[in-house]
Amino acid sequence: xxxxxxxxxxxxxxxxxxxxxxxxxxxxxxxxxxxxxxxxxxxxxxxxxxxxxxxxxxxxxxxxxxxxxxxxxxxxxxxxxxxxxxxx
Amino acid sequence: xxxxxxxxxxxxxxxxxxxxxxxxxxxxxxxxxxxxxxxxxxxxxxxxxxxxxxxxxxxxxxxxxxxxxxxxxxxxxxxxxxxxxxxxxxxxxxxxxxxxxxxxxxxxxxxxxxxxxxxxxxxxxxxxxxxxxxxxxxxxxxxxxxxxxxxxxxxxxxxxxxxxxxxxxxxxxxxxxxxxxxxxxxxxxxxxxxxxxxxxxxxxxxxxxxxxxxxxxxxx
Numbered sequence: 001x002x003x004x005x006x007x008x009x010x011x012x013x014x015x016x017x018x019x020x021x022x023x024x025x026x027x028x029x030x031x032x033x034x035x036x037x038x039x040x041x042x043x044x045x046x047x048x049x050x051x052x053x054x055x056x057x058x059x060x061x062x063x064x065x066x067x068x069x070x071x072x073x074x075x076x077x078x079x080x081x082x083x084x085x086x087x088x
Numbered sequence: 089x090x091x092x093x094x095x096x097x098x099x100x101x102x103x104x105x106x107x108x109x110x111x112x113x114x115x116x117x118x119x120x121x122x123x124x125x126x127x128x129x130x131x132x133x134x135x136x137x138x139x140x141x142x143x144x145x146x147x148x149x150x151x152x153x154x155x156x157x158x159x160x161x162x163x164x165x166x167x168x169x170x171x172x173x174x175x176x177x178x179x180x181x182x183x184x185x186x187x188x189x190x191x192x193x194x195x196x197x198x199x200x201x202x203x204x205x206x207x208x209x210x211x212x213x214x215x216x217x218x219x220x221x222x223x224x225x226x227x228x229x230x231x232x233x234x235x236x237x238x239x240x241x242x243x244x245x246x247x248x249x250x251x252x253x254x255x256x257x258x259x260x261x262x263x264x265x266x267x268x269x270x271x272x273x274x275x276x277x278x279x280x281x282x283x284x285x286x287x288x289x290x291x292x293x294x295x296x297x298x299x300x301x302x303x304x305x306x307x308x
Contacts, residue, residue, distance in 0.1 A: 009295040011304050014288035019305060027305045034301055045268065048233070048276040049226040056275050063275060077289060080278070083199045 005038035007068070010075040018079040026062060030079065033059040037066065037074055058082075119157045122150040123245060130246045134258035137266075141238035165205060173198070179247050186253045188260040193267035197240055200274045207281065218280045233273050239266050 019027060036042040037057070044057035044066070054077065056063045065078040129140045144150060161168045176194050183190045207215035223230045243263050250256045279285050295301045302308040 004296045009301060009304075010291045011293040011295065012289045013292050014285075016292060016304070017288065024307060027307050031301060031305055031307060034305075035298065038301070045272050047272055047279070048229040049222045049280065051276050051279055052226075052229070056272065065275070065279075075291070078279075078285075080275070082195075083203065 005035070006040045007038045007072050007074045009034065009038055010073060012075065012077050014078050015076040022062075022079070026060065029059045030062065030064060033057055033064055034076070037064075037068075043068070115153065115157050115160060119150070119153040122147075122153055123242075126150075126242060127246050127249060130242045130259075131249055131255060134243075134246075134255070134262055137239045137242055137262050138235050141235050141242055144238055144242070145234060162205075162208065165209075169205075179244070182247065183256065183260050186256050188257055190260045190263050193260075193263045196267040196271045196274070197244075200270055203274060203278065211281070214281055214283075218277060221280065232269075236266050236269050236273070240270060 019030065022030070033042065037044075042057060044055035044064075046052055047054045047056060047065075053069045054065055054067050056065050058064075059079075061082045063080050063082060064076070065080065067075045067077065123144075126140050126144050130137050133140075176198060180191050180194055204215075219230075222233070240263070243259050243266070247256070247259055250259055293300075293304060295304055299308060
């Protein structure tokens with residue numbers, strides 16, 4: 001029997017769509033970050049303006065956008081690729 | 089508030105340092121002369137870069153020159169951008185030689201500027217709406233953006249003048265700190281500009297244990 005996380009994850013349709021085409025390695029990186037979030041071991045940086053209640057954390061070359069404004073709940077909104085081809 | 093608006097529509101500022109060194113255009117030389125006292129302050133007291141940036145944002149003459157210089161960049165980005173990227177690689181190497189890692193910070197700055205350039209070139213109406221929304225409805229965040237962006241420019245310019253490892257280290261630390269905050273603005277703008285972003289935020293599942301998250305991710 002697996003232990004429950006500290007927080008419950010809520011999955012949005014946008015999140016589901018955003019991970020659809022990601023390869024397994026990226027998904028595994030995301031899984032680690034999501035687990036850290038759900039266990040309360042990690043907190044991201046707040047976005048600004050109208051989205052200041054959202055936060056973002058990095059998972060390799062991707063960013064996970066989520067919200068933790070509600071008690072004991074993490075809403076997973078989106079995963080976006082960092083556009084980093086310029087310097088590398 | 090004008091300075092905030094000006095800052096948010098100015099095209100890639102990270103290309104400006106390159107322009108100083110590579111162009112014979114007098115606008116960049118004049119701008120550099122006006123920036124010099126600010127750069128000296130940044131080199132002297134790097135941790136106060138945001139205070140210096142705030143002073144610069146009140147200097148309408150220098151801001152106007154900056155705007156004109158960045159319009160020159162916007163007029164022919166294909167001329168400035170490759171040089172700018174080379175220049176940033178050189179800056180990165182300068183730090184690397186001293187054992188200071190700023191590659192991620194430079195990546196974030198370039199990502200921000202390139203995204204901004206694409207919006208100004210190809211999606212200006214929507215981009216202007218987003219910026220207008222930020223200025224009108226979230227003036228504190230718009231002000232903060234302006235300070236961060238100007239601070240980053242000052243740091244990039246000051247790097248060329250840094251002649252000791254200590255000064256370089258101080259500049260690198262500030263660059264890393266500010267890049268983290270700039271990244272939050274990049275993401276915010278990216279989401280704000282996508283009108284459909286808020287349309288698919290309905291919750292379709294919940295997960296309380298590892299197996300459920302794995303199933304959602306498709307790695308079970």
